[in-house]
Amino acid sequence: MNLIDKRTMVVMSNSSVLRVYITGTPGTGKTSVAKDLSHDLNLEFLELNDLIIKEGLYFGYDIDRESYIVDDDLLKEELLKKMKKKVNLCLSGGMVLQDLPIDYIIILHTSIHVLRNRLEKRDYSKEKIESNIEAEIMNVLYYDFTEFYPSEKIFEVHNDDRSVQDTCEHIKSIIRKHHLGISQ
Numbered sequence: 048m049n050l051i052d053k054r055t056m057v058v059m060s061n062s063s064v065l066r067v068y069i070t071g072t073p074g075t076g077k078t079s080v081a082k083d084l085s086h087d088l089n090l091e092f093l094e095l096n097d098l099i100i101k102e103g104l105y106f107g108y109d110i111d112r113e114s115y116i117v118d119d120d121l122l123k124e125e126l127l128k129k130m131k132k133k134v135n136l137c138l139s140g141g142m143v144l145q146d147l148p149i150d151y152i153i154i155l156h157t158s159i160h161v162l163r164n165r166l167e168k169r170d171y172s173k174e175k176i177e178s179n180i181e182a183e184i185m186n187v188l189y190y191d192f193t194e195f196y197p198s199e200k201i202f203e204v205h206n207d208d209r210s211v212q213d214t215c216e217h218i219k220s221i222i223r224k225h226h227l228g229i230s231q
């Protein structure tokens with residue numbers, strides 16, 4: 048952790064805890080970026096998909112969509128329990144979290160060409176790839192999040208020309224700017 052990161056943490060510990068949600072359509076790099084960010088800022092990393100499966104926070108599995116049907120109320124309850132503990136958190140996931148005390152919602156974006164290449168390497172059906180690509184083109188997540196959070200908390204970060212670590216540095220600069228009023 049470099050000096051500026053330590054300063055960020057000191058200021059945060061004087062005010063409140065820091066909660067960051069790294070989100071985006073599948074394959075945009077959420078997990079990779081959230082892990083690095085958690086390490087750099089000493090945040091507890093929480094992969095929502097893992098939590099949902101481990102704690103059974105779903106109604107069932109949708110075979111057509113090849114994904115779990117998340118029980119939003121149970122997920123919210125579980126996250127609120129974690130948030131009560133006042134730990135600094137970095138969540139990673141692709142679902143819209145409604146009205147939770149999160150400081151930064153970071154929506155990762157990757158160009159369609161790169162994203163398609165990444166998804167084609169996975170064991171996804173053609174339909175699943177196309178519906179994810181469409182969601183990215185329509186920027187569905189951004190519009191969904193604006194229903195539940197003020198726009199000042201939502202940041203869109205494009206990572207085409209950035210490595211995972213550069214993306215992470217960019218997100219840290221957003222956090223520094225808003226927590227400390229430092230822009231660089």
Ligand SMILES: Nc1ncnc2c1ncn2[C@@H]1O[C@H](COP(=O)(O)OP(=O)(O)OP(=O)(O)O)[C@@H](O)[C@H]1O
Pocket residue numbers: 071072073074075076077078079080141165206207209210211214
């Ligand atoms: N900024 C980046 N530059 C280059 N490659 C990246 C970048 N971010 C992620 N990747 C690569 O893209 C792939 C997908 O990343 P990752 O698994 O983190 O995405 P994800 O959004 O968490 O996916 P999922 O929605 O399936 O959980 C990985 O191989 C990762 O190394």
Ligand SMILES: [Mg+2]
Pocket residue numbers: 077078079139
């Ligand atoms: Mg992931």
